[in-house]
Amino acid sequence: MSDDSDPKRLSKKAKTLDSWLKKIREDQNNSAPLTSSEHQHVPSPILEPRESVPSAPASNTDSSHSTIIDEHHPVISPISEPREFVPSVDPTPRDSIPTPPCSNIDSALLNEQPPVTSQTHEDIDFVIGDLERDPGKRVQIYEYPVNQQDHVRRSYIKLGPYQPKLFEYPRVRYELTNKVEILKNRLRLKTTIESVRYLAYQGCAFRGHDESVDSRNRGNCVELIKHTAKFSPEVAKVVLENAPKNATYISPRIQKQVLNILANKVRKHIRDEVGDSSFCILVDEAQDSSHKEQMAIILRFVDTEGFLRERFFDIVTVEDTTAGTLHQEISKVLLHHNLQVERMRGQEYDGASNMRGQWNGLQALFMKDCSYAYYVHCFAHQLQLTLVSASKKIDPIWEFFSSLSTIVNVICASPKRLSEFHVAQVTHICDLIDKYDATCTVLEFIMDDKSTESLSAGASGAYNAKSQDILNAMNLVEVTVHSLQNLREHGWEDFLEKVESFCKQHDIDIPAMDCQYSASRRRRYCQQRSITTEHHYRVDVFYAAIDFQLVELNGRFSERAKELLILSSSLDPADGFKAFNIDNICTLADKFYPQDFTRQELHSLRSELIIYESDVPHDDVLKTVTTLSELCREIFETTRSQRYQMIDRLIRLVLTLPVSTATIERAFSAMKRIKTILRNKMENDFLADNMIVHIEKELAENYDADSIIKDFASMQDRRVQFE
Incomplete structure (x- = not known):
């Protein structure tokens, strides 16, 4: 058995180690702690192997000197390995084992562990449940003692996010407002609203070239506010220079917002009038002053009280006038205002091919969406096309109107010639009448004859009456047809007597009606026919003109439309x-x-x-x-x-069912007044808002300034208070 496994040797080694540790503890309790400058590296005597421990020199001196180790030499542990590998210990007497001067050794350094200090809730000056949760009211973390900041931070993290539940959250105000300030703000904005309303009603421009304070003309809107301030001291105290610099409410952006609010109210009113009832659309397009294609949309419907209405609804800029583009834009407008195409029961346009096309026209596209949206060609256009077509097919009438148009253009092109025309005598005009005596007489009689007044009345009524219904229009057309037929069969003798009376009154030569008719360019043809002058004017002019008008009137309606009517x-x-x-x-x-x-x-x-x-x-x-x-x-x-x-x-x-596009023609007339050459850069939305307020002003009158102020304040956060 080796020395390392000898039980006696191991027991002796353990006793030596215990006595050495006991002595170190006693010295520690009796000595003061070392300062930072007095700390020295004191190696443990148990960390080095026994072989490295120097033995005391053999001498005959006193044995007490053999146990003293120089303080400058490190103390080497007699045991450096674990218990199972403890080396043999030399049989030196226990009292002669060298001991290091360990009076200044710290127990923390000996155990190689830092001191552990625990902190309990008693050491903290707060309770987690008493922490203020509102971020605006709680104490900042840096205001706590340093030794508590981490604990406070961890406590807030543990509590989680927090948002105060208030009945009304305070709004940030840039100034302290009260009732007097609110009244001033409302009066200032009300002045702007009424100025914008007046300019929209009259179709006038809003802005000026120079709106600076030093300008002599700051634009219609600002000048109208200044004019109002002259007659109202209360208004003068709150507008323009007397208003807050950040809330004058005269900028173009504010003007457009006010106009848009009023226009949206009018559109909503029209939409509420339509309700769930059926409606019809009237559409036409025209170019504005900036050469953009504008498409006007009119709604025709019967309101809840039984009144027939035709309301201007919107105007849209289109890139082209193809049927697909127009169908897409109209559908967008109807969908935006929740007007279902399935409720459409009629559509009316002019006679252009992109509108009336049976297969790919606009009316065909809407018929695919709703098979009951019947297309009706504008009656006014049909009557106009009837007269134009009849005049083109009768040579004498066509020559008369062509020469008349040329004469009018020549006269109107020069102010001097126009003035001479106004002061001319009847004898000077008779040259024109003498050249086209028969044709002029026929046309004058048609204009003065009571039997044909229904034709003019039908066209005039279709253009001017918004409440014109399709039955009344058809009755006018039927009366016109019967009147023309009666004039053809029984009106020639009376017509000839009136012609002769007119010629005698104006000293116009009357040709002999019984003589053979001859014309310079048609002499050979007329000689072959051997017709009289009376026959020429009665058959070739009078009858032919009436027959062409009757044919055109009877052929302008499809079979389905005739059956419906x-x-x-x-x-x-x-x-x-x-x-x-x-x-x-x-x-x-x-x-x-x-x-x-x-x-x-x-x-x-x-x-x-x-x-x-x-x-x-x-x-x-x-x-x-x-x-x-x-x-x-x-x-x-x-x-x-x-x-x-x-x-x-x-x-x-x-x-x-529609009758005419007269309302659209009025809308385009309003567009020409609003979007002039000087205002040709007007935005599309601004133009639409202007037009609906200008055309439907009787609806816009129903909304006072207070309702507009309410919507204006709710659009976004304003710098001043209105309520």
């Missing part, structure tokens, strides 16, 4: 409901409006018509009604609309 005429209240026919009315509802009437409602319609026939024509108020639009209003006012619900619905659908 014929069936609709059964509702016409003219002449004491003379055209009333129950079967035609039921066929109209069943064939042309199947989506608006179910089978059960069609049976109810026939039952109502039976009672309606014996009630309405004998009523003292309703029997005097002459138009369908008047009948619709009277039915509502007499509360018969509740009794005859199906009949009232059908009348409203027929009234929705």
Whole structure:
């Protein structure tokens, strides 16, 4: 057995180590702690192997000297390995084991562990539950003692995010406002609103070339505010130079916002008028002063009170006038205002190919979306095209109007010639009449004859009356056709007498009607025919002009449109409901409006018509009604609309059918007044807002300045307070 495994030797070694550690603890308790400058490296005597421990020299001196180790030599541990590898210890007496001077050794250095100090809740001056959660009220972390900051930070992290729950969150104000300031702010903005409203009504410009304080003309809006301030000291105290510099409310951006609020209110009013009822669209396009294509959209509908309305709704700039582009832009406008295409029951445009095309035209595209949106060609355009077409096909009439147009252009091109024309005598004009004596006389008679007044009245009524219904327009066309037919068959003798009277009054030579007619360029042709002068003017001019007009009037309507109009005429209240026919009315509802009437409602319609026939024509108020639009209003006012619900619905659908694009023509006239050459850079949205307020001013009058101020304040955070 080796020395390392000897139990006696190991036991002796353990006793030596215990006594050495006990002595170190006693010296530590009896000595003071070392300062930072007195710290020395004191190696543990148990970290080095025994072989490196120097033994005391053998001498005959006193044994006490053998146990003293020089303090400058490091103390080497007699044991450096673990217990299982403890080396042999030399048999030196226990009292002679060298001991290091360990009076200044720190226990922390000996154990090689830093001192551990624990901190309890008693050492902290706060409780986690008492921490202020509001970030605006709590104490900042850096204000706590240094030894508490980390603990406070960890406590807030443990508590998590926090947001105060308030009933009303305070808004940041740039100035202290009170009731007096609020009244001043409202008065200042109200002055701007009324100025913008007035300029929009009149179609005037808003801005000026130079709006600086030193300018003599700061623009219409600012100058109108200055004019208002002259007659109101209260306004003068709060506007322009007396207003806060950051809230004068006269900038172009503010003007556009005010106008946009008013325009949106008008659009919302129109949308509310339409409601869930059916409507019709009237569309046309024209170029503005900046050569942009503008498309105007008009809505035609019957409101809840039975009034027929045609409202200007919007104007849109289009890149081109193809049917696809127009269909896309119109659909966007309708969708934006929640107007469903399925509720459309009519569409009216001019006779251009991109509009009326049967396969790829605009009306065909909307018919694909809604098969009951019937297309009606503008009656005013049809009457105009009828006259133009008839005048072009009759040579004498065409020559007269061509020469007349040339003469007008020559005269109007020069102020001098125009002035001479105004002061000219009748004898000077007779040269023109003498050259085209017969043609001029025919046209003058057509203008003065009462039998043809219905044609002019029809065109004039179609252009000027917004409430013109399609039955009334068709009646005017029928009256015109009958009048022209009667004039052709029985009016030549009376017409010739008036011509001779006119020529004698103005000293115009009257050709002999019984003589053979001859013309310089058609002499050979006329000689071959051997016709008289009376025959030429009666057949070649008079009859031909009337025949062409009749052909054009009869050929301007499709078969489907004619059938729709014929069936609709059964509702016409003219002449004491003379055209009333129950079967035609039921066929109209069943064939042309199947989506608006179910089978059960069609049976109810026939039952109502039976009672309606014996009630309405004998009523003292309703029997005097002459138009369908008047009948619709009277039915509502007499509360018969509740009794005859199906009949009232059908009348409203027929009234929705358009007649003319007169409202669009008025809209384009307003566009020319608003967007002039000097204002040709106007933005599209600003133009649309201007036009709807200018055209529908009777609706804009319903909204006062207070309602506009409320919407203006809610648009965004303002620098001043209005409420």
